[in-house]
Structures are given as C-alpha cells and as structure tokens.
Amino acid sequence: MREIVDQLIRWHEDGVRFAVATVIRTFSSAPQGVGAAMAVSAAGEVVGSISGGCVEAAVVDIAETVLDSGIPTHQRFGVSDDDAFTIGLTCGGTIDVFVEPATPDMGIFLKRIRNSVHTHTPTAMATVIAGDAPAGRHVLLVNDTLEGTLGSTGRDRVARTQVTGALHTGADSVVRFGGTGQECVDDVTLFVRTFTPPPHMIVFGAIDFADSLVQIGKMLGYFVTLCDARPTFATRARFPQADEIVVEWPHRYLETVKVDERTVLCVLTHDTKFDIPVLTKALRLPVGYVGAMGSRRTTVRRESELREQGLTDVELSRLHAPIGLDIGGRTPFETAISIAAEIISAREERSGVSLKNGDAAIHSGSGAVDPTLPFMVAV
Known part of the structure; x- marks a missing residue:
C-alpha cells in the first residue's frame, strides 16, 4: 500500500x-x-x-x-x-x-502513516477482515500506542500484542486471536499492514562501480549509505542518489550504525587497509548479506588475512566473495545487477540458477489454500 x-x-x-x-x-x-x-x-x-x-x-x-x-x-x-x-x-x-x-478513520490513519514513513517510525495499520468485530474497522499502532478501537478493551489489548508482533517481522500478514480458551473470547481476524523503515544498504568504497550499485539499491527500496574515508571521492557530486554520504573509515562507521537482518553490506574498496578491518567487524554482525569485491586471487589472500584476525570457518562462510552472481557482467551497471541479484538470492535463500534449469517454485511462500475464511471464488 x-x-x-x-x-x-x-x-x-x-x-x-x-x-x-x-x-x-x-x-x-x-x-x-x-x-x-x-x-x-x-x-x-x-x-x-x-x-x-x-x-x-x-x-x-x-x-x-x-x-x-x-x-x-x-x-x-x-x-x-x-x-x-x-x-x-x-x-x-x-x-x-x-x-x-x-472510512473516515482510514483517511486519518493514512496521514499518520505518511508522516511515520517520512520519519522512519515503525507503524502498522490493522484491519478487521473476519470475526466478531465489524469488518473493515481499523486500528493503528505507532510508537507502541494503539490508536482507534475494535470495540472493546479486551479486543484492543490482545490486538495491540498481536499487531506489535506482526510489526516486528516487518511483513504484512494475517493474524487471528480469540476463540474458546484464549485470553480474549472474541474471535477476530486482522490483516496487518506494516510500514517499517526501509532496509539499509551500506556501500563501502567510493569507486566507479559504487554509483551504479547505489542507484540499483535505491530501485530495490534500500536506504543507501555510501561510506569512504577519502573526502575527495565521497562527494555528493559523484553520488547524487545516495541517501547518505559518510566520510569515515569503514570499520569505524560500522561500529556506530545500527544493523539488523535486513542490512546489506557491500565492500567495494578491494584495498587491504580498508577491507580487513571492516570485514572483520561485518562478518560478526547479524546482517543479511556481506559481499566483497576483488579478483579470485585477492579473495584467497583476503580470506587468509581474515583468518589471522581470528575469524572462524562459520563466519567466513557468510562472505560473498568475489561479490555477485556469475552473469558475465563487465560494466558498472552490469556488475551492480550481478550484485543485486545475489543479494536477492541470498535473502530468499534461492540457488541463483536460471529458472529454466531449476524446478523450485518460481515465487517463495507457496502453500495450500486456507479454508478458514469465507470467500466467493472466481476461477
């Protein structure tokens, strides 16, 4: 939405x-x-x-x-x-x-949602889609406060807990509560729309390939930070589409920034004095993806140096290096596409092989039809 x-x-x-x-x-x-x-x-x-x-x-x-x-x-x-x-x-x-x-409350909540998106405040709007509460009624969760009502204190109390849980996942979802033997006797099914801050992509290294990756990161919905210790290269003129440009040693910046399982770290510097400190830090953080640019020879040498820093086999297995999928890309944009494809593949835990040569479901999240809600069927 x-x-x-x-x-x-x-x-x-x-x-x-x-x-x-x-x-x-x-x-x-x-x-x-x-x-x-x-x-x-x-x-x-x-x-x-x-x-x-x-x-x-x-x-x-x-x-x-x-x-x-x-x-x-x-x-x-x-x-x-x-x-x-x-x-x-x-x-x-x-x-x-x-x-x-x-409904009037939807219009009011949409304005609150827009403000929350601009301020990067996690927000969720829940809509009753079935059950004892009126269908189409909405509640909004902002800063742990539930706005609106489902018609009773009991429903609102349980709804707040359920919506908070859905918001922590960052994914839109159906949640159901109530029924016999549960905390709230009312049986209510909600659809929860979550509006979380965009995931963070940090591109280390203000090189020519970085601008293309910044642009594709933006297209994928990331908040993109470009970080480099060299002020001559890390400039707004060279990276106009970056959300944030940080002039700092990569590992020092990484020590100050909040990361999560959606965070993507792309190390493009392929320079030992930058790579080793930031990768030593990155591979021990709970992030979704860590990739590093460099030739195969550079990759082997870098892995040896990272082992000298005490990184284990498990930690090193998280490193995508050389960065990107093997699509034969040469130009900055082709290389950025290769990197973006690998990021998506890692996020979805997919093989990255051609769909023509695979047999897995094309889209993730397949499942059987859930019969618990009343539906008119069109086929």
Whole structure:
C-alpha cells in the first residue's frame, strides 16, 4: 500500500469516495505478494495493482459494488485448467483479496502513516477482515500506542500484542486471536499492514562501480549509505542518489550504525587497509548479506588475512566473495545487477540458477489454500 498512500490521502482530502483492494494471502505462483494494493475511486480512477493485470478488471467491478453497499468483502481468485484465460491467474496461482470502502478513520490513519514513513517510525495499520468485530474497522499502532478501537478493551489489548508482533517481522500478514480458551473470547481476524523503515544498504568504497550499485539499491527500496574515508571521492557530486554520504573509515562507521537482518553490506574498496578491518567487524554482525569485491586471487589472500584476525570457518562462510552472481557482467551497471541479484538470492535463500534449469517454485511462500475464511471464488 505504501506506493499509493499519497493518492489515497489526496482523494480523502478532496472528498472522493474510494475502495481499497488488498492481497491478504497468496498460494502457489501468485504474481504479487501479500500487501499488494490497488484502489478504485467512485469515478472509476484506478491506482496500484494486485496482480499485474490478471484480475484488475474484476476487482474494479467488485470495488464498485463495495462502494455502493458500503460493505467489505473477500474474493478468492484462482485458475482452472478449463478456464485459464478468463477471470483468474494464468500463472496458476491463487490470491485472496479483501476489498473495503474507505472510512473516515482510514483517511486519518493514512496521514499518520505518511508522516511515520517520512520519519522512519515503525507503524502498522490493522484491519478487521473476519470475526466478531465489524469488518473493515481499523486500528493503528505507532510508537507502541494503539490508536482507534475494535470495540472493546479486551479486543484492543490482545490486538495491540498481536499487531506489535506482526510489526516486528516487518511483513504484512494475517493474524487471528480469540476463540474458546484464549485470553480474549472474541474471535477476530486482522490483516496487518506494516510500514517499517526501509532496509539499509551500506556501500563501502567510493569507486566507479559504487554509483551504479547505489542507484540499483535505491530501485530495490534500500536506504543507501555510501561510506569512504577519502573526502575527495565521497562527494555528493559523484553520488547524487545516495541517501547518505559518510566520510569515515569503514570499520569505524560500522561500529556506530545500527544493523539488523535486513542490512546489506557491500565492500567495494578491494584495498587491504580498508577491507580487513571492516570485514572483520561485518562478518560478526547479524546482517543479511556481506559481499566483497576483488579478483579470485585477492579473495584467497583476503580470506587468509581474515583468518589471522581470528575469524572462524562459520563466519567466513557468510562472505560473498568475489561479490555477485556469475552473469558475465563487465560494466558498472552490469556488475551492480550481478550484485543485486545475489543479494536477492541470498535473502530468499534461492540457488541463483536460471529458472529454466531449476524446478523450485518460481515465487517463495507457496502453500495450500486456507479454508478458514469465507470467500466467493472466481476461477
């Protein structure tokens, strides 16, 4: 939803009625992930996408019905062998979509979300999609404070705990609480949209390849920092798209910055006096990816020097060096694409081989259809 928030706020401020459709579950090879959203105004204007074009026309019709009735609805879109090119997902996947009319509290919460995104404040908006609470009701979690209500103190107390847990994962998801024998007797299912700060990519080394990697990092949604100890090279003129430029020895900067499992560290300096100190630090941090540029000869020599610093086999196994996938890239942009592909592959724990030569599911997160919610089915 992040991509369409600004347009939704404009519609809200202009008094335009609209409905929002959100992918709340996916199964098999769904074209877009959980959280993908599109909105339809009363005038028929559409923003966003939930399937790359497979079912958008059908969702527009559903949104118009929701706007007329004011009642949220679920829809399941799938595909059958006999009807692959009518309404459905020709890729063979299935998606569950929740379509809701915009409410006054949604408009208010969207403004709070936009402010939180700008200030990098973790925020989550939860929407009731099934259960004892009214469907389409929203609550917002900002700075550990729950705004709005699900209608009772008990629901709000448990919802706050559940939404906090979902926010810590950083992923949009369905959460369910209540039922017999649980803390809250009400049975409520929420869809939680999370708005967390973007993941951090740190590029060490203000070399010519770094600018291309900075640009691709931005395209992938990272907050990108360029760090180099040499002020002559680490300049805004040379790296105009970097979110942050730090003139400091790489290892010293890394000692001051907060990292997590989404953080990506790319060491492009291929200079021993920079590489060894920063990699010694980096490979002992709980980050998602550490890569280092250099020839195979440089890589072997660097590994030996890192062992001298006390790094273990397990720690060294986390290092992607030479950095990037073997796609034959030569130019800075081709090299950056190679690095970006490896980062994605590592994040998703995929092989990095050509899809033509593999047999794993194309999209991660495949699973069986969950029958627990009421759905109208379109295939």
